[in-house]
Amino acid sequence: MPRETLTPRERVLKAINHQEPDRVPIDISAVDEVMDALIDYYGITVNDEEVKIYMGADGRVFERKRNKAQLLLLERLHVDFRWAWAPYIGPELKAYPDGSRDGLFGIRRGGLFFGYALEHPLKDAQSVKDIEAYPWEEYANVDHYDYEQFVQECKDFHEAGYAVYGGPWAPIAFWAMDLMGMDNFMIAMYDKPEVAATLVEKIADFYYRQAEIMFQKGEGFIDIFFMGDDYGIQNGLMMNRKLWKKFFAPHLERLWKLAKSYGLKVQLHSCGSVRDLIPDFIEMGLDVLDPIQVRARGMVPEELKKEYGNQLAFHGSMDTQETLPFGSREDVKNEVLHRLKTMAPGGGFIISPSQHLLTEIPLENIVTMYETAYEYGFYSLIHKMR
Structure with missing residues (x-):
């Protein structure tokens, strides 16, 4: 097997800059239950784990109990990225009593994994005054996070040579729909555009202030601003392009300009079919698109590579809808090899799941994906396969 010649950060940045590094960078996204299963699978043990309280992108407050073990797992899987978090x-x-709890923006949430909103506090909002009267500073206060811990993680990961993700997840549309209710918000974009716009602005302003703090404090130690929202569904956009450009694009653009003012690359997550927005993403300065939901309309990886691969x-792109949960280990291996042959040439590709790995996915398929990606992901081998 070829040997690595670059640090993870060097490898990732070369790939994002459309150059071929020593091997294709590897990343992971998985719920904690899957991470725990992988930790046990590889026999990783750590004594005296420190428990920290985190608030996830979905607003859940949760305890991270196996943080050190997760970091060792990332090494074992050859993952080139590290997230820096502000607890x-x-x-x-x-x-x-039912186990649900209030979270970010004062939304009560329950359910498995990322959960869902059990209440929509602004469902009856009819005016801009209704939006402005909501206790934003109480439920979404930038001072409620430990930025010193964030900076320390940034420094530690940077010094270890990893590509560091830093900044808020900033799912602006997600929160607008959860605060008002998805149907109410969709209707408001047409019937009460000033109300919808004010709600979106309030959410975006919170994330912009948080991003300013994180980028300033972590300056020099962050490589990528990775934020996420969902604008697509299986067969198209969740809203038409005109509405997306009116209500969301300006806020994304100002967040991305802020990130780039600190020299960061910008990576956006959006599930579903977002092909119709890709030209806008590029014009606005996006560097990396995640997760490439390959079974959504128009999201065929090799087609995207051919049309937009130079920009x-x-x-992502490892299929979590069919191949990983329902395929054989051979199916998984073949999909990894196909991605390497079709997406990796010329750089510009990072292999990772197309969505979070959930417990329904057989552990052996996850292991096969990562072992194959590392074993065959060196460019010297990829060129021979082609």
Whole structure:
């Protein structure tokens, strides 16, 4: 097997800059239950794990109990990226007898994994005054996070040579729909555009202020601003392009300009069919698109590579809808090899799951994906395969 010649950061940045590094960079996204299963699979043990309280992108407050073990797992899987997080240190949030609890923006959430909104606090909002009267500073306060911990993680990962993700996840549309209710928000974009616009602006302003703090404090130690939202569904956009450009594009663009003012690459997550927005993403300065939901309309990886591969890098594409949960180990291996042969040449490709790895995916398929990606992901081998 060929040997690595670059640090993870060098490898990732070369790939994003459309150059061929020593091998294709590798990343992971998985729920904690899958991470725990992989930790046990590889026999990783750590003593005296420190428990920290985090608030996830979905607003859940959760305990991270196996952080050190997860970091060792990332090494074992040859993952080139590390996330730096700012733990939640704000007031204790209300918990309910059914196990649900209040989270970001004052939304009560429940359910498995990322959960879902059990209540929509702004469902009855009819005016701009209704939006402005909501207690934003109480439920979404930039001072409720431990930025010193964030900076320390940035420094530690940077010094270890990894590509560092830093900044808020900033799912602006996600929160607008959860605060008002998806149907109410969609209707408001037409019937009460000033109300919808004010709601989106309030959410975006919170994330912009948080991004300013994180980029400033972590300056020199962050490589990529990775934010996410979902604008697509299986067969097309969740809203038409005109509405997306009116309500969301300006806020993404100002976040991306802020990130680039600190020298960061910008990576956007959006599930579903977002092909119709890719020209806008490129014009706005996006560097990397994630996760490439390959079974959504128009999201065929090799087609995207051919059409946009000189302007945009791609992150993800390992199918979590069919191949990983329902395929054989051979199916998984073949999909990895196909991605390497069709997406990796010329750089601009990072291999990772197309969505979070959930517990329904057989562990052996996950292991096969990562072992194959590393074993065959060296460019000297990829060129021979082609």
